[in-house]
Amino acid sequence: xxxxxxxxxxxxxxxxxxxxxxxxxxxxxxxxxxxxxxxxxxxxxxxxxxxxxxxxxxxxxxxxxxxxxxxxxxxxxxxxxxxxxxxxxxxxxxxxxxxxxxxxxxxxxxxxxxxxxxxxxxxxxxxxxxxxxxxxxxxxxxxxxxxxxxxxxxxxxxxxxxxxxxxxxxxxxxxxxxxxxxxxxxxxxxxxxxxxxxxxxxxxxxxxxxxxxxxxxxxxxxxxxxxxxxxxxxxxxxxxxxxxxxxxxxxxxxxxxxxxxxxxxxxxxxxxxxxxxxxxxxxxxxxxxxxxxxxxxxxxxxxxxxxxxxxxxxxxxxxxxxxxxxxxxxxxxxxxxxxxxxxxxxxxxxxxxxxxxxxxxxxxxxxxxxxxxxxxxxxxxxxxxxxxxxxxxxxxxxxxxxxxxxxxxxxxxxxxxxxxxxxxxxxxxxxxxxxxxxxxxx
Numbered sequence: 001x002x003x004x005x006x007x008x009x010x011x012x013x014x015x016x017x018x019x020x021x022x023x024x025x026x027x028x029x030x031x032x033x034x035x036x037x038x039x040x041x042x043x044x045x046x047x048x049x050x051x052x053x054x055x056x057x058x059x060x061x062x063x064x065x066x067x068x069x070x071x072x073x074x075x076x077x078x079x080x081x082x083x084x085x086x087x088x089x090x091x092x093x094x095x096x097x098x099x100x101x102x103x104x105x106x107x108x109x110x111x112x113x114x115x116x117x118x119x120x121x122x123x124x125x126x127x128x129x130x131x132x133x134x135x136x137x138x139x140x141x142x143x144x145x146x147x148x149x150x151x152x153x154x155x156x157x158x159x160x161x162x163x164x165x166x167x168x169x170x171x172x173x174x175x176x177x178x179x180x181x182x183x184x185x186x187x188x189x190x191x192x193x194x195x196x197x198x199x200x201x202x203x204x205x206x207x208x209x210x211x212x213x214x215x216x217x218x219x220x221x222x223x224x225x226x227x228x229x230x231x232x233x234x235x236x237x238x239x240x241x242x243x244x245x246x247x248x249x250x251x252x253x254x255x256x257x258x259x260x261x262x263x264x265x266x267x268x269x270x271x272x273x274x275x276x277x278x279x280x281x282x283x284x285x286x287x288x289x290x291x292x293x294x295x296x297x298x299x300x301x302x303x304x305x306x307x308x309x310x311x312x313x314x315x316x317x318x319x320x321x322x323x324x325x326x327x328x329x330x331x332x333x334x335x336x337x338x339x340x341x342x343x344x345x346x347x348x349x350x351x352x353x354x355x356x357x358x359x360x361x362x363x364x365x366x367x368x369x370x371x372x373x374x375x376x377x378x379x380x381x382x383x384x385x386x387x388x389x390x391x392x393x394x395x396x397x398x399x400x401x402x403x404x405x406x407x408x409x410x411x412x413x414x415x416x417x418x419x420x421x422x423x424x425x426x427x428x429x430x431x432x433x434x435x436x437x438x439x440x441x442x
Contacts, residue, residue, distance in 0.1 A: 014367045015334070019356030023348055024340045032364040035372075037384035039399040039436035040313050041192045043153060043168045044070040047118045048079060048442045049192070050172060052221045054114040056106055058083040058099050059122040059153060067120075067153065074438050079114075081106045085124055095130045100138050107143060115221040116147040116175045123154045147175040162242055170243030172215060176228040178251050186278070187213040187230040189247065190240020193403045194441050200271065200283070200406025201236065201258060208280040216441035232278060236260050236405050238316050238343060259343065260401055260409065262320040264289055267406050288407035292414075296328045299414045303330070303421045307379045309390050311336035311363065314383035315401045319347040321382070321413070326355050333379075334359045336386050361389065380421055382413070384431040393424040399436045 016026060044067050047055050057067050057080075064082050071080035083102035089095050103119055119139070121132060132150060139148050151171050152164065162170070169190045186205060188195055194216035195202050205212050218224040233255045235244040241257055248255035256277050258270040268285050275282040308330055312318045319340065322332045337360065340348050351358055362368060363385050373391035380394050381387040387395035396416040398404075404412050 013371065014365050015359045015361040017356055018335075018348070018351050018358045018360050021340075021348075021352070021360050023345060024342070026340065026360050027338065027362040027365055031366040033366050033369045035363060035368065035385055035388050037313065037388045037431040038434045039384045039397075039431060041400065041435045041438060042070060043067075043120065043151065043164060044076075044080070045074065045435035045438045045442070046168050046172065046192055047120075047151060048074070048076055048438070049215050050116055050118070050175065050221075051218050051224050052114055053116045053118055054079050054081065054107075054110065055118045055120065055151075056081045056083060056103050057120045057122075057153060058085060058102065058125070059120070060085050060124060063122055063153065070434055073434050074442065076442065085122070090124070090128055095125060095128050096135055099125075099130070099135050100142075103139060104142060107146070113143075113146060115145075116149065117143075118149045118151045118171070120151040120153045122152070126154065149174050163239070165239045166242050169237075169240045170246055173227070173243060173247045175224075176247070176251060177225060179225070179228040181231045181253055182211070182229040183231060184209065185211040185213065185230045186232045186234055187227045188234050188236075189215070189227075189244055190235040191216070191237045191403070192400055192441075193437050195405065196403040196408065196412070199404055199408045200267070200288075201234065201274075203408075204271065204275070204280070204283055208278070210278070210280075232256060234258060234274065237401065238341065258405070260316050260405060262317055262324040262410055263347075264292070264407075271406065285407065292407055292410045295411050295414045296324075299418055300329050302418055303380060305331045306421065307334075307377075308332045309334040309336065309379050309381045309386040311381075311383035311386040311389075312338070313385050313399050314396065315398075315404075315409070315413075316341070317344060317347070318383075319344045319351060322355075322358065323347045323351055324410070326351070326358070332358065334361055334386070334390070336361045336363050336383070336389060338362050338364050363389075380417065382417065382420075384436075387425075387427050388431055391427075393427050394420050395425060395427060396420050397425060397430055397436075402437075 057064060061084050071077050089098045136148055136150055149171050213227040213230060228251050231253050233244050233247050236258045244255035254277060256274055258274050259266060261267050272282045310318045310322055318335050318337055322335050325332050372389050377390045377392050379390040379392045381390050381392050382396045
């Protein structure tokens with residue numbers, strides 16, 4: 001039966017009070033909508049972090065359109081190629097041959113052979129039962145001087161196993177070859193954006209004279225390979241955890257996860273665990289706690305009772321941020337997210353009890369297409385999607401944590417809130433830029 005997709009005269013709100021929300025999926029999963037807030041990175045941006053890498057996407061033409069535009073928008077078309085899958089490839093059963101010959105033809109025509117090639121297959125290869133192991137074995141035999149990495153543009157992987165985001169972040173480090181571990185060398189892994197020099201992790205590592213590797217600062221493939229010398233791999237973005245575990249298991253060394261958190265005790269516990277693993281003194285947080293308390297009072301004194309909306313693209317802990325702000329007197333009214341992660345369960349349950357009227361809204365529910373405010377709302381938004389849905393020019397323009405961590409993340413977030421309250425931004429144009437910040441580290 002056909003269903004009406006034009007905007008109805010009245011659209012029922014899909015937002016619900018957090019007290020009525022279910023963990024971990026507060027909203028029905030069905031037809032999805034993509035808002036014009038495009039700042040978060042996708043698999044094209046992330047793969048480009050490997051220096052000198054060339055990406056080859058093997059997909060149907062309709063799927064290729066988006067990734068081709070992404071590469072063009074970021075000025076990386078020279079590092080990007082495509083192989084189009086057509087109906088006859090399925091009917092004639094020559095999918096493996098098509099991938100091998102298509103990828104080979106591209107490599108042979110490149111002006112310079114890349115040291116590493118990322119081949120992205122798609123859902124059609126899985127539906128057809130394509131022998132991917134044979135494909136990569138053949139390519140490695142033909143081009144023994146090139147490292148091939150199997151990557152995936154596969155929407156059917158979104159609901160089970162590793163998500164495409166988790167899988168892509170693990171594939172970032174597959175080309176690393178085992179090297180002797182060097183004492184005092186560490187790698188920060190799994191984040192698209194470079195770590196701020198003043199975030200708590202960087203300050204701790206530098207203060208103790210450790211050698212820091214990070215993919216976002218690698219300019220050559222050899223620099224990238226030096227990451228394999230690390231005795232410890234440190235991640236602080238949740239989607240990086242599976243890749244970090246795989247990396248440590250394959251190359252040796254230790255993987256430790258330091259959570260991105262807005263909870264003082266959890267921040268301290270994370271850094272204490274890291275310090276113990278590295279054999280360095282645990283940092284004293286007393287002055288940082290006081291600085292955060294002072295900054296919270298200063299920011300509240302400025303923004304007062306201004307309504308606040310937060311979305312999950314700003315950082316991996318939107319509910320943790322909402323909890324911190326609400327407990328310190330801020331008027332947080334909305335949080336935009338589609339699922340509640342396991343890391344956020346404690347904050348979710350605390351908010352249900354303490355602030356049951358806090359509204360949760362999805363970002364991909366089909367009805368959200370019609371629910372963006374038509375008139376300026378007067379909200380202070382934290383994140384691009386919240387800015388779009390609330391139609392406000394006063395917003396914090398950060399994605400994926402912005403390289404912040406620890407108490408510095410709290411202080412920086414409050415600083416950005418003060419700036420957003422005082423200064424308007426061109427929301428419409430800013431949020432349409434795909435892969436915010438990718439040009440600075442690719």
